[in-house]
Amino acid sequence: RSPGWKVVISANNQGDAYEFAVTDDGVGIASENHEKVFGIFQTLKARDVQESTGIGLSIVKKIIETEGGNITLESELGKGTTFRFTWPSQPKSSLELIAN
Template sequence: MRQIILDLLDFSRVGRFQEEPISFPLSGIVEEIRILQRNLIESKKAEVIAHDLPILTSYRTPVLQVFQNLISNGLKYSKTDIPPQIQITCQEQKDFWKFEIKDNGIGMEADSFEKIFVIFQRLHTQDQYGGSGIGLAIVKKIITNLGGKIWVESELGKGTSFHFTLPKNPKKNAKDLIG
């Protein structure tokens, strides 16, 4: 019960960015996550692959949270018989960056694509995979508040690809971002 309350508190705080947009290398965010997740990455013999990521102008802490949640999901929902491989790519568009975080994990059926972004909705029992069912709801709320979009492609047994966009020029007034 305590964890649910803490998760709800986290969810309610999403969008209240306490910082100003700054420019930072996204490769640094990925490296920070590799360090934070080092034990899990090593125990699963996982690979987190990212090349040619941009210098992003945005709110660093929420962007870190988005990447942390999506990479963690790729590690968590991995197959037991093969090491997880998570690939992060980025394409530059006119007004935004388009990201893909792709894994080779257990995947999901198409009828779950919207459900996974709803707070406390889970596709698996707590015994199968830990967690509260709030991570992807937080990810969607952050991306939406930053002016982006998120969607998923997946096939059961074949992995999952999360696609999302972030604007090149974020809103500069944090009040505009409170969701």
């Protein structure tokens, strides 16, 4: 990580869901790797170059989709990255608790 990188987090209420965005001004992700970053055990750099298990975003995606939301990625090399995800106002797990 380089000193001076900026991360911005925003949230919007869309009625039936909340939309969150996490944006940085880092190195970005090449378009051919956009789907790869959500795969389990997938890393964009060799593990001896960057310590990573490659499971973080796959877990996040699974949790979000299980609760009825979705996650997307917008990025270009050299222009930073934005992850957007929606989280339902009534997640599936809370609806199951109410029903029981």
